[in-house]
Amino acid sequence: MYFAQExxxxxxxxxxxxxxxxxxxxxxxxxxxxxxxxVTGMAxxxxxxxxxxxxxxxxxxxxxxxxQKFPWVSNEDWSLIRxxxxxxxxxxxxxxxxxKLSSAAAPVVVRRTVVKNGNFQLxxxxxxGTTHAYNEAxxxxxxxxxxxxxxxxxxxxxxxxxxxTVAEKLFPTGDPVGQTISVAGxxxxxxxxxxxxxxxxxxxxxxxxxxxxxxxxxxRFGSRRWVTINVKVADVEEMxxxxxxxxxxxxxxxxxxxxxxxxxxxxxxxILTQTFGQFxxxxxxxxxxxxxxxxxxxGIGIMNIMFVSVTERTKExxxxxxxxxxxRSILIQFLIEAAALCLIGGMIGLVIxxxxxxxxxxxxxxxxxxxxxxxxIAILVSLTVGVVSxxxxxxxxxxxxxVEALRYE
Amino acid sequence: MQDSQVINLQQxxxxxxxxxxxQVNALRGVSVAIRKNEYVAIMGPSGSGKSTLMxxxxxxxxxxxxxxxxxxxxxxxxxxxxLAKVRNKEIGFVFQTFNLLARSDALxxxxxxxxxxxxxxxxxxxxxxxxxxxxxxxxRIHHKPNELSGGQRQRVAIARALVNRPSILLADEPTGxxxxxxxxxxxxxxxEIHKLGNTIILVTHEEYIAEHADRIIRVRDGEVASDENVTxxxxxx
Numbered sequence: 001m002y003f004a005q006e007x008x009x010x011x012x013x014x015x016x017x018x019x020x021x022x023x024x025x026x027x028x029x030x031x032x033x034x035x036x037x038x039v040t041g042m043a044x045x046x047x048x049x050x051x052x053x054x055x056x057x058x059x060x061x062x063x064x065x066x067x068q069k070f071p072w073v074s075n076e077d078w079s080l081i082r083x084x085x086x087x088x089x090x091x092x093x094x095x096x097x098x099x100k101l102s103s104a105a106a107p108v109v110v111r112r113t114v115v116k117n118g119n120f121q122l123x124x125x126x127x128x129g130t131t132h133a134y135n136e137a138x139x140x141x142x143x144x145x146x147x148x149x150x151x152x153x154x155x156x157x158x159x160x161x162x163x164x165t166v167a168e169k170l171f172p173t174g175d176p177v178g179q180t181i182s183v184a185g186x187x188x189x190x191x192x193x194x195x196x197x198x199x200x201x202x203x204x205x206x207x208x209x210x211x212x213x214x215x216x217x218x219x220r221f222g223s224r225r226w227v228t229i230n231v232k233v234a235d236v237e238e239m240x241x242x243x244x245x246x247x248x249x250x251x252x253x254x255x256x257x258x259x260x261x262x263x264x265x266x267x268x269x270x271i272l273t274q275t276f277g278q279f280x281x282x283x284x285x286x287x288x289x290x291x292x293x294x295x296x297x298x299g300i301g302i303m304n305i306m307f308v309s310v311t312e313r314t315k316e317x318x319x320x321x322x323x324x325x326x327x328r329s330i331l332i333q334f335l336i337e338a339a340a341l342c343l344i345g346g347m348i349g350l351v352i353x354x355x356x357x358x359x360x361x362x363x364x365x366x367x368x369x370x371x372x373x374x375x376x377i378a379i380l381v382s383l384t385v386g387v388v389s390x391x392x393x394x395x396x397x398x399x400x401x402x403v404e405a406l407r408y409e
Numbered sequence: 410m411q412d413s414q415v416i417n418l419q420q421x422x423x424x425x426x427x428x429x430x431x432q433v434n435a436l437r438g439v440s441v442a443i444r445k446n447e448y449v450a451i452m453g454p455s456g457s458g459k460s461t462l463m464x465x466x467x468x469x470x471x472x473x474x475x476x477x478x479x480x481x482x483x484x485x486x487x488x489x490x491x492l493a494k495v496r497n498k499e500i501g502f503v504f505q506t507f508n509l510l511a512r513s514d515a516l517x518x519x520x521x522x523x524x525x526x527x528x529x530x531x532x533x534x535x536x537x538x539x540x541x542x543x544x545x546x547x548x549r550i551h552h553k554p555n556e557l558s559g560g561q562r563q564r565v566a567i568a569r570a571l572v573n574r575p576s577i578l579l580a581d582e583p584t585g586x587x588x589x590x591x592x593x594x595x596x597x598x599x600x601e602i603h604k605l606g607n608t609i610i611l612v613t614h615e616e617y618i619a620e621h622a623d624r625i626i627r628v629r630d631g632e633v634a635s636d637e638n639v640t641x642x643x644x645x646x
Binding site for chain 2: 020320
C-alpha cells in the first residue's frame with residue numbers, strides 16, 4: 001500500500017521531470033533507442049535465419065537417410081576419404097531386401113542440363129534419375145499429378161515429374177501436367193508437378209529439378225559415379241537403429257573387415273541442423289555482445305544525465321527529506337526516473353526496429369517477423385539498463401544530508 | 410508539567426570538523442524546554458548557532474552530545490529513517506524561501522507530507538484541500554508556485570506544514586522574503602494557528618517579528634544568552 005503510493009509518486013515525478021527536460025530526455029534516450037534497435041534487430045535476424053534454415057532443412061526430410069560416398073560436414077582428412085569406392089545403384093536391391101527398419105530406398109543421380117518447352121527454357125535444371133520409390137524415399141511431398149510407376153521406371157519410359165520452379169519457368173501459363181518437355185533434346189511427358197519448397201536451398205530441392213526414370217537417365221547420359229541412395233526410415237523414433245542397420249548392410253556388401261572404418265557415409269538432415277545450430281550460436285553470441293555494447297554506451301548516457309538531474313535537484317531532494325521522505329523514497333524516485341527514461345527509449349527502439357524488420361522483409365522478400373520473446377527481452381533489458389545505470393545517481397541522492405541539500409542554491 | 414513538554418533539550422552541543430585539527434563549536438551546551446501550545450521565538454545574530462539549533466530541533470541534524478527528547482522520546486540517537494518519520498509526522502517546516510516544488514501545483518505540494526506518510530489518495534486530497542482552505546487558498550489549489558504571489562506561496566508552505574497535524578510548527582524567517590504588509594498577514598495567520606492550540610517556534614533576527622511570540626530565547630556564541638517571557642504586542646487586527 002505504502003510502497004504502491006511511493007511508486008506512483010515516483011512515476012509522476014519522473015514523467016514531470018522528463019517532460020520538463022524534453023530535449024535532454026530525447027537526446028539521452030537516443031543511446032538506448034539505438035541499443036535496443038541493434039539488439040532486437042540482431043535477435044530478429046538470427047531468429048529469422050534459424051527459421052529459414054529449419055524450413056529448408058525440412059526439405060531434406062527428418063526421416064530420410066542419404067547413403068553417399070562423402071560426408072556432408074567433415075573435418076576428416078580429405079586424403080583419407082578421397083579414394084573411396086563409388087556407391088552403386090545396385091545396393092538399393094540389397095537394402096530393400098534386408099533393411100527391416102526402412103520402408104523405401106531409391107537411387108538418385110543428377111546431371112545439370114537444359115530443359116525446354118518451345119521457347120521457354122531453363123539452362124541449369126537438375127535432371128535427376130531415380131526410381132518409382134523416390135517419392136516415398138524423399139518423404140512423400142505433394143504432387144499435382146502423379147509420380148512415375150515401377151513399370152515406367154523399370155522400362156525407362158520418357159516420362160518426368162518437374163519441380164515448382166521448372167514448372168513456372170517452362171509453363172508461365174497453363175497446366176504442365178500432360179504436356180511434353182524437352183530434356184537434353186529428348187521429349188518427356190510431364191506426369192506431375194511438385195509443390196514449391198522454397199527456403200535457403202531452393203536450387204537444390206525439388207523446385208529446380210526434373211525427375212526422370214533411372215533407366216531413362218542411364219540410357220541418355222550413361223552411368224554416373226555420383227550415386228546417392230535415399231532411404232526412408234519407417235519410424236522416425238527408430239532413426240538411430242535404422243542407421244545402424246543400414247550401416248551393417250552396407251559393410252557386408254562392401255566386405256569391410258570389423259574394426260576397419262566405413263568407406264561410405266550415411267548422411268541425415270540432423271547433421272546440417274547441428275552444424276548450422278553451432279554456427280548461429282557463435283554468430284548470434286558475437287552479434288549480441290557487439291550490439292550489447294551499444295546498450296552499455298546508452299546506459300552510461302543515462303547514468304550521466306541522472307547525475308546531472310540529481311545535482312540540479314539537490315534543493316528538491318532537501319525539501320522532500322525535510323518533509324519526511326526516507327532514503328528509500330528518494331532512491332526509488334530516481335530509479336523510477338532512470339527506468340522510465342530507458343523504458344521510453346526501449347519502446348521507441350522497438351517500434352523503429354519493428355518497422356525496419358517489416359521494410360527489410362518486404363524488400364528482400366523474406367518471411368522475417370519480430371518474435372514475441374524479443375519484445376519481452378527488449379523491455380526487460382531496457383528496464384534493467386535503467387535500474388543499473390540509475391542506481392549510483394539515485395544512491396547519491398538518497399544519502400544527501402538534508403541540511404546541506406536545503407542550503408543548495 | 411512534564412506531560413505537556415514537547416521539546417526537552419539538555420546540554421546539547423554540536424561541533425563541526427573543519428578539516429585537520431580545527432573544530433567549530435556551533436552549540437556549547439544548550440538546555441531548553443518548550444511546552445505544548447507555546448509560541449517561542451529564537452533570536453540571534455548570524456553565526457550565533459541559531460540555525461544549528463533550529464536544525465537540531467527540526468530533527469534535520471543530530472547533536473554531537475546531549476539529550477533531545479521529543480514528546481518524551483529520545484530522538485538524539487535516532488537513525489536517518491527514524492528522524493525522517495519524526496519530521497514527517499511531528500514537525501511542520503516553514504522556510505524563508507518557501508521551498509515549494511516548482512513543478513507541482515499547490516495541492517500536490519500540500520499533499521507531499523501525506524504521500525510520505527502513506528495516506529490514501531482520496532483522503533490525502535481531502536486533507537490537503539482542507540489545509541489550503543484554512544490558509545485562504547481554497548480557490549487556488551491548482552496554481553503552480555510561479556502563478557502565486559510571495560504571500561500566497563508562504564501560505565501554501567504553511568498549509569503543507571500543518572497538513573499532517575504536527576506537534577510543532579518550525580518557522581525559519583518566515584517573513585524574510587516578503588514585504589512588510591504581506592509579512593504582517595503571515596504573522597496574523599501564525600497567531601490564529603497558535604490560538605487553535607498549535608506549538609510554534611519562530612526563528613528570526615528581526616526584533617519586531619520576535620515580539621509576536623510569548624517567549625524569546627536569545628542565542629549567542631552557541632549558548633542561550635537569555636530566555637524570557639514577553640508581553641506580546643497585539644498583532645494588527
